[in-house]
Amino acid sequence: MTLSRRDFAKRSAVAGAGVALTGSVGVLATAPGALAGTVPEQRGARPRPARRPGYGPLVRDPGGLLALPAGFSYRVITRAGVTKLESGEHTPSNHDGTAAFEGPRGTTLLVNNHELKGPRAGWKYPVPLAQGLVYDPAASGGCTVVEVSHDGAHVTEWVGIAGTSTNCAGGATPWGTWLTCEETEDKAGQNGMTKTHGYVFEVDPHDRRAGRAPEPLKALGRYAHEAVVVDPARGHLYLTEDAAGPNGLLYRWTPPAGFRHGRGRLRTLAAGAGRLQAFKCFDSGGRFVDDLSRATRPGTVYGVDWVDVPDRDAASVSVRKQFKGGEVTRARKLEGMWWADGGAYVVSSFAREESPVQHDGQVWFYDPRRRTLTLKVRFGVNKDPERDGAFDGPDNITVSPHGGLVIAEDGEGVQHLFGALDDGRTYPIARNDLNIGSAEKPSYSEFTGVTFSPDGRTLFANIQEPGIMLAITGPWRRQ
Numbered sequence: 001m002t003l004s005r006r007d008f009a010k011r012s013a014v015a016g017a018g019v020a021l022t023g024s025v026g027v028l029a030t031a032p033g034a035l036a037g038t039v040p041e042q043r044g045a046r047p048r049p050a051r052r053p054g055y056g057p058l059v060r061d062p063g064g065l066l067a068l069p070a071g072f073s074y075r076v077i078t079r080a081g082v083t084k085l086e087s088g089e090h091t092p093s094n095h096d097g098t099a100a101f102e103g104p105r106g107t108t109l110l111v112n113n114h115e116l117k118g119p120r121a122g123w124k125y126p127v128p129l130a131q132g133l134v135y136d137p138a139a140s141g142g143c144t145v146v147e148v149s150h151d152g153a154h155v156t157e158w159v160g161i162a163g164t165s166t167n168c169a170g171g172a173t174p175w176g177t178w179l180t181c182e183e184t185e186d187k188a189g190q191n192g193m194t195k196t197h198g199y200v201f202e203v204d205p206h207d208r209r210a211g212r213a214p215e216p217l218k219a220l221g222r223y224a225h226e227a228v229v230v231d232p233a234r235g236h237l238y239l240t241e242d243a244a245g246p247n248g249l250l251y252r253w254t255p256p257a258g259f260r261h262g263r264g265r266l267r268t269l270a271a272g273a274g275r276l277q278a279f280k281c282f283d284s285g286g287r288f289v290d291d292l293s294r295a296t297r298p299g300t301v302y303g304v305d306w307v308d309v310p311d312r313d314a315a316s317v318s319v320r321k322q323f324k325g326g327e328v329t330r331a332r333k334l335e336g337m338w339w340a341d342g343g344a345y346v347v348s349s350f351a352r353e354e355s356p357v358q359h360d361g362q363v364w365f366y367d368p369r370r371r372t373l374t375l376k377v378r379f380g381v382n383k384d385p386e387r388d389g390a391f392d393g394p395d396n397i398t399v400s401p402h403g404g405l406v407i408a409e410d411g412e413g414v415q416h417l418f419g420a421l422d423d424g425r426t427y428p429i430a431r432n433d434l435n436i437g438s439a440e441k442p443s444y445s446e447f448t449g450v451t452f453s454p455d456g457r458t459l460f461a462n463i464q465e466p467g468i469m470l471a472i473t474g475p476w477r478r479q
Contacts (some may be wrong), residue, residue, distance in 0.1 A: 044361060047448075053404075053479050054419060054427025066466075067431040072474030073266040074430075077154045077460075078112070078146055078466030079395030080125045085144065085157045092116065092144060095462035095469055097227065097336075097396060098449030099172035099178070100207050106150045108453050109205040110460060111160055111178040112469060113167035116140035119192035125467070131158035136195040139165040143180050145205045152458050154193060160203040161214050165193065168242065169227035169336050169396055169448075175262050178203045179217075181225035182247040183242055185318060198222040198314070200239075210264055218271035220253050221312040223319045229339040229397075231368055235261055238344050238366065240334035241320060244354055246329035247291065249278040249320050250346060250366075252306050269315065277306035278319075281329040281373060292331035292373075293359060298424070300375040302329075304366065314415040329364075331355075335410070340399035343367045345376070347394050349410060356400055360392035360411060363420070377405075377420055385413030396448050401456035403479035410446035417447050417461055421479055430472060432463055 055069035066074050077083075080093035096115040103109040116145040120126045121142045127142030161180060166334055168183040185198045199216030199360035220228075226242040235255045241248030254275045255261070281289040281302035289295075289302055310322045320330070333349035348362040361379035366372070382392035393411025400406045404421040406429065430447075437443030445465035461473040 042308045043478040051426045075152045075471045077469040089128045092127045093467035095171035095467045100451050102454045110146040117166040127162045134163035135214045136163040139163045140192045141165045141167045165197045171228035174232040179228045183224045208394045217266050219269045219273040221276045224313045227337040229337045229344045247332045248334045276309045278328045280305045293357040295375045302373045336396040361394040388414050396450050398450050402476050408447035408450040415444045
């Protein structure tokens, strides 16, 4: 059923909603500079300051890799060019999206994307072309599967898929597989490729045979894919697009009637199966919203409608360019997603001159039941990204079993893993201390692939360059 602008405006009016519903339950306030929360007291009593969130200040790492709070420690699981696959070849570089699955005998299986674009000759450590698991032998990207013990120690690693390109965030499915997303639109004959790219592929960490002769899931469209989540109740898939000129879109794929999800089931679908649609937002007054950057107040709520994609395989025109002004809503750097709390958390990393309003990051929550999109976190432009303590550029995201969100930073300057709570407060979890630049011009790679182990005791994360997977443990507590 289509949610009309009039219906949304009437619903908002009844609920007392404005264009910006600040102060509502579960809203995460703007950061940095968010107001400190308070602990509620009995009526008439003066509120007392809330406990400071997090785990204290970060302690510089003598090894020059990862700063953590006191009491926390890390273990390097894989490192490009250092650790090896079970085939004897080196771990590929440029670690990106990651998901954790329960493995055999108490182990954890981590599916790790490698964001490698273009021909294999351009990379020292591309994903090895494992027999039977190659889509395009010219492409350098793909996924590896890493098995770790219950205490986070490396056990083994193997190729999950090879010959794909620019494998970015991706997403886990409720049936225990990984959807790896290509953030590219290269066609066969472009940039050295022998096959057309820009698709989603399914990787099963539990069954190596399931990935043989990999084929793209064309029903999900061809564009610069970033992340994907699955609505386990309704069967929809939501997908982000990281693109500019014009800005990218948020998509929803609806399965065909009678389709039932499960391992390998998406591969059985025809290229045009189901409906692929792009989002269109409007405010509580029924006014069309052209770009998500226009929301500047946490708590802003937009109604969402969905518009059919004319040509999902983008035979001649990129999907996002098939829409005219006023037909869809756009956003710069639509990145990580995570399904929790009955909906999808969606990240827009930043907006600059290409967008109506500049910012250094937004985190939204899409509620499929209400058909609404709510701004949870907004980062103002960070004017001093080299200063430690200010966060910007959210990218990969996960919902913490200990409360709130954990966000991987992909901004300018210093790079962090940090937490964000429902009352708007943020706190550091880790800082990348590995300088890949020079003493005169230091440079620090982004964090990626943030995800917790199934038991919630270990936080896994990657430093994208040169490609390092880390297991972080410590005295986690409820935030």
